Amino acid sequence: MPSQIFHPGFKARPFWWEAYAPEALAPIDLPREARVAIVGAGYAGLSAALALNDAGLDCIILDANEPGFGASTRNGGMVSGGVNVGKRYLAKPMAPEEAAPFLGDAAEAFTHIEALIEREKIACHWTKAGYFLGAWCNSHYRDMEKKIKALNANARSGAYIVPRERQREEIGSDYYRGGMVVERAAHIHPALYYQGLLEIIRKRNIPIASKTPVTKLTPTGKDWTVTTPRGEIKAGDVVIATNGYTGDVTPQFKRRVVPIGSYIIATEELSPEIAASLSPKNRSIADTRRVLTYYRMSPDGKRLIFGGRAKFGQTDPVDTAPILYGFMLDRYPQLKGVKITHAWTGNVAFTLDEMPHMGKFDNLHYALGCNGSGVAMLSYLGFQTGRKIAGRVNRICAFDREDFPDHPFYNGNTWFVPWIGRYFRTRDWIDRNIG
Numbered sequence: 001m002p003s004q005i006f007h008p009g010f011k012a013r014p015f016w017w018e019a020y021a022p023e024a025l026a027p028i029d030l031p032r033e034a035r036v037a038i039v040g041a042g043y044a045g046l047s048a049a050l051a052l053n054d055a056g057l058d059c060i061i062l063d064a065n066e067p068g069f070g071a072s073t074r075n076g077g078m079v080s081g082g083v084n085v086g087k088r089y090l091a092k093p094m095a096p097e098e099a100a101p102f103l104g105d106a107a108e109a110f111t112h113i114e115a116l117i118e119r120e121k122i123a124c125h126w127t128k129a130g131y132f133l134g135a136w137c138n139s140h141y142r143d144m145e146k147k148i149k150a151l152n153a154n155a156r157s158g159a160y161i162v163p164r165e166r167q168r169e170e171i172g173s174d175y176y177r178g179g180m181v182v183e184r185a186a187h188i189h190p191a192l193y194y195q196g197l198l199e200i201i202r203k204r205n206i207p208i209a210s211k212t213p214v215t216k217l218t219p220t221g222k223d224w225t226v227t228t229p230r231g232e233i234k235a236g237d238v239v240i241a242t243n244g245y246t247g248d249v250t251p252q253f254k255r256r257v258v259p260i261g262s263y264i265i266a267t268e269e270l271s272p273e274i275a276a277s278l279s280p281k282n283r284s285i286a287d288t289r290r291v292l293t294y295y296r297m298s299p300d301g302k303r304l305i306f307g308g309r310a311k312f313g314q315t316d317p318v319d320t321a322p323i324l325y326g327f328m329l330d331r332y333p334q335l336k337g338v339k340i341t342h343a344w345t346g347n348v349a350f351t352l353d354e355m356p357h358m359g360k361f362d363n364l365h366y367a368l369g370c371n372g373s374g375v376a377m378l379s380y381l382g383f384q385t386g387r388k389i390a391g392r393v394n395r396i397c398a399f400d401r402e403d404f405p406d407h408p409f410y411n412g413n414t415w416f417v418p419w420i421g422r423y424f425r426t427r428d429w430i431d432r433n434i435g
């Protein structure tokens with residue numbers, strides 16, 4: 001099967017890069033000093049820079065690669081205004097009063113990205129079509145029923161339950177045991193959103209240095225010396241916005257985020273009838289399986305973009321494409337024989353409490369930990385970080401907390417991740433067949 005699934009024009013790179021691919025920018029002279037140095041030029045880093053610039057503070061953005069090289073041009077483009085406060089793998093479900101502020105700020109993250117795209121007229125195919133979350137097993141469906149009230153009260157989600165017999169209204173498949181619709185959700189072209197942010201940065205003349213890794217951060221009095229192969233910068237504050245690409249330069253954060261590969265395939269253009277049937281309301285779709293899948297139509301409605309945790313750990317996307325293809329056929333047997341034109345991967349960053357975080361630690365500001373869902377959230381937390389440095393916040397964001405947990409047995413080495421994958425697959429099997 002494997003070789004037959006690839007289209008003759010197959011590319012092992014993101015489908016999104018057909019519209020906008022990250023490119024190295026013309027080298028700039030690094031300033032000797034900047035009020036703020038931002039490490040990482042994804043959504044979080046650019047959003048922090050915009051907030052600082054709004055407040056009249058100068059900053060420089062540094063990226064080890066081409067800006068946009070990270071997850072910000074590789075993701076599924078599904079935009080949600082929620083955060084997982086319920087059943088998690090390592091943390092207990094939160095009580096409603098504990099969850100409410102997080103859900104409130106997650107809803108604000110959605111408001112932020114929607115307003116930004118509209119205000120700046122970023123042409124990124126913003127489509128507010130909601131999402132459908134398929135229940136992998138009966139117990140997950142029952143959990144959804146319990147969760148909906150809090151989602152609607154605190155995150156303004158517009159959520160409602162969809163019993164199995166009405167599932168075909170949402171998805172051209174009988175695969176799930178019912179599910180839930182969240183109306184307050186959207187999808188975008190992630191690389192065009194990134195390009196739009198980058199254009200604003202460049203229009204405002206905010207300096208951005210590509211192919212300039214930060215190799216050392218040294219406290220010097222109240223300031224920082226930021227070392228790169230192209231020179232040093234003295235900065236009053238530093239923002240770490242490296243998410244799933246966090247490396248040895250910040251071991252204190254490397255110990256707190258677990259980078260996990262997420263994988264996506266794009267199909268060739270489908271026949272109009274099949275394309276129209278897969279997601280009849282053009283919703284984004286995800287499921288409650290531990291070995292999660294997420295999918296949606298391309299902005300032109302002609303292809304399926306299908307992602308998931310095909311493997312835990314970082315692997316060649318060409319090797320994982322057949323696994324994703326199998327997952328896709330489980331849900332949509334009607335796609336048998338359809339070819340794949342693109343397959344790619346990128347890193348998401350899990351945190352040990354499965355929550356996103358921003359704050360200040362060891363005197364470094366950070367916005368980290370998307371847990372797989374960071375288009376809205378990390379745009380928002382980056383922005384909030386910039387505002388906080390500029391002294392422009394009038395309330396503390398719920399995700400700005402002192403406790404950013406680490407674990408005595410985790411130092412950034414992810415040897416155990418494939419074992420978690422095996423455990424998840426077993427638990428999924430048990431839930432599906434017994435749950």
Ligand SMILES: Cc1cc2nc3c(=O)[nH]c(=O)nc-3n(C[C@H](O)[C@H](O)[C@H](O)COP(=O)(O)OP(=O)(O)OC[C@H]3O[C@@H](n4cnc5c(N)ncnc54)[C@H](O)[C@@H]3O)c2cc1C
Pocket residue numbers: 039040041042043044045062063064065066067068069070071072073074075076077078079080212213214215241242243244245246247249262263264294307345346347348367370372373374375376377378
């Ligand atoms: C395959 C995939 C699918 C996803 N799907 C979705 C989705 O559908 N919806 C959703 O909400 N989220 C999704 N996500 C998550 C989302 O893409 C991320 O949360 C978000 O893009 C993170 O943005 P960021 O700016 O924090 O980090 P990134 O965009 O990852 O940028 C980090 C940057 O830091 C740079 N860097 C690292 N170390 C250094 C250093 N020492 N010096 C300088 N620069 C450095 C890297 O080069 C990189 O460019 C997905 C992620 C992946 C990988």
